[in-house]
Amino acid sequence: MSLSQKEAGFRFEFGAGVVTDPGLAVPVLAGESGETLFGGARGVGQDEADGGFALFEDGDWLIGVRVVEVRVDLGAQAEEIYRDLLKLAGARGRRLARIWNYVPAINEDAAEGLENYRVFCRGRAAA
CATH class of the missing domain: 1.10.287 (Helix Hairpins)
Structure with a gap:
């Protein structure tokens, strides 16, 4: 997974080009603007049963992202x-x-x- 500061905010990147862009306007205060974690993750879908979470797997890890308006x-x-x-x-x-x-x-x-x-x-x- 890669988190990087873009014009719209953070981007979550999983594996080979699977991206979800929540558009969070969170500034990077120090250090690198990105880090790669779960580089082999693959998308496993998103449906009603998943509660609105976009899901990805990497080995035994299940990774999920859910972004909502407060x-x-x-x-x-x-x-x-x-x-x-x-x-x-x-x-x-x-x-x-x-x-x-x-x-x-x-x-x-x-x-x-x-x-x-x-x-x-x-x-x-x-x-």
Whole structure:
């Protein structure tokens, strides 16, 4: 997998030219703008049963990417996404090894009077 800063943001590249471009405008603060991980990954599809995740495999690894617009109800949204992720992992007999999240304005106040980070964590824990 390759993460590189482009005009639109990060690009996730898996194996031989399989790319998903979430358009995340996340600046690279230091170091290289890209890193190749899971270079032999191949796409295994995306359908309703996969909860909206684009899936890739590399050996015994299952890699997934899901990008959504952040909603006002961030806690409920985080819970929904994590439930989908846990359901997907269980259905495929997999265990989670690493999860990377990006939530814009993570330290700003949310509607509930908490910062977005705390609201996100509550939703994740509820899943």
